[in-house]
Amino acid sequence: MAQVLAETWRVYPEEACGLLLGPAGLGAAGTVGTFRPITNAAASSRIFQLDPMGFMKAERFADDNGLEVVGVMHSHTHTAAYPSATDIAEATKPLVPPSWHWLIVSLGWGFPEMRSFAVDPSRGHFGMNSATGIAEESLLLTD
Amino acid sequence: MSEATATTGTVVVRLPTVLRAQAEGQSTVQVAGTTVREVLASLVSDYPGLGTNILDESGDLRKFVNVYVDDEDIRFLDRLDTPVAADDEVAILPAVAGG
Numbered sequence: 001m002a003q004v005l006a007e008t009w010r011v012y013p014e015e016a017c018g019l020l021l022g023p024a025g026l027g028a029a030g031t032v033g034t035f036r037p038i039t040n041a042a043a044s045s046r047i048f049q050l051d052p053m054g055f056m057k058a059e060r061f062a063d064d065n066g067l068e069v070v071g072v073m074h075s076h077t078h079t080a081a082y083p084s085a086t087d088i089a090e091a092t093k094p095l096v097p098p099s100w101h102w103l104i105v106s107l108g109w110g111f112p113e114m115r116s117f118a119v120d121p122s123r124g125h126f127g128m129n130s131a132t133g134i135a136e137e138s139l140l141l142t143d
Numbered sequence: 144m145s146e147a148t149a150t151t152g153t154v155v156v157r158l159p160t161v162l163r164a165q166a167e168g169q170s171t172v173q174v175a176g177t178t179v180r181e182v183l184a185s186l187v188s189d190y191p192g193l194g195t196n197i198l199d200e201s202g203d204l205r206k207f208v209n210v211y212v213d214d215e216d217i218r219f220l221d222r223l224d225t226p227v228a229a230d231d232e233v234a235i236l237p238a239v240a241g242g
Contacts, residue, residue, distance in 0.1 A: 015242070017241075042240070044242075046242055047240065047241070047242035048240060048241055048242060049238070049239070049240040050238075050239040050240065052209040052211065052216065052234075052236040052238070053211070053214060055159075055236050055237070055239065056157070056211070056234050056236055059159060059160060062160075063170055068160050069160050072239060072241075074241055074242075084241070084242055086240075086241055086242035087241040087242060090239070090240045090241040090242075091241065093207050093238075094196060094205070094207060095159070095161050095162070095196060095207055095208065095237035095238075096161070096237060096239060097160075097161045102241075
C-alpha cells in the first residue's frame with residue numbers, strides 16, 4: 001500500500017497507474033498482491049494509459065517470480081475513488097481480463113482514499129449482484 | 144508455463160497473460176515470418192483462438208492491441224509491414240487505460 005500511495009503522490013498532478021501482481025487464482029475477497037508502478041503514457045490528470053513497455057516489464061517480472069497480473073491501479077486526482085464512465089468502458093474491453101481487480105486511489109478530498117472494485121462484463125460495467133451495479137471488494141497489498 | 148527460445152529462422156512472440164490460454168498456456172511461442180504481418184498470420188494459423196483477439200475481419204491489428212518488435216512500437220516503424228529478423232522478439236501487449 002505504501003508504494004501505491006508513494007506513486008500516487010510522485011506523479012501528481014497526473015494520474016498514477018500500475019499493475020497488481022499476485023499468485024494465480026486469487027479470489028475476490030482478501031486477495032494478496034504486489035504493486036508495480038507503470039508510466040502513464042497519457043501524462044494526464046484525467047486519464048491514464050499503461051505504457052506498453054512498462055506493461056511488458058511487469059509481466060516479465062511476474063513470469064520470473066511465479067506471479068501473474070491480477071489487476072490494475074490508477075488514481076483519480078480530483079474525483080472520488082469510484083469507477084468513472086471511462087473506467088467502465090475501458091475495463092470491459094477485449095484483452096482486459098474480467099477477473100482483474102481495479103484499485104482506485106483518490107486525492108480528491110485532500111487525503112488519500114483507496115478502494116478496489118471487481119468487473120462483471122456480462123453487465124457491461126463493474127457489478128456483481130449489486131443494486132448500483134458496482135461491486136466493491138477487499139484487496140490486501142503486501143508492499 | 145513454458146517459454147520458447149528462438150530457433151534459426153523463427154521469431155519469438157511474447158504473449159500477454161490474458162492470451163496465453165489460447166496458446167496452450169505458453170508465455171512465448173516461435174513462429175515464422177519476415178514481417179509483423181506474416182508473424183501474426185503464422186501465430187493465428189498455429190493458434191486460431193488468438194485470431195479474433197489480435198486481428199479484425201480485414202486482417203488489421205485491433206486498436207486495443209500494441210505490438211512491439213524488440214522494444215520498438217510498430218506504429219512508429221512500418222506498422223504491420225515492419226520487417227522482423229530471425230531471433231527478434233515480437234511482443235503483443237493489450238492497451239489498458241481508464242480515467
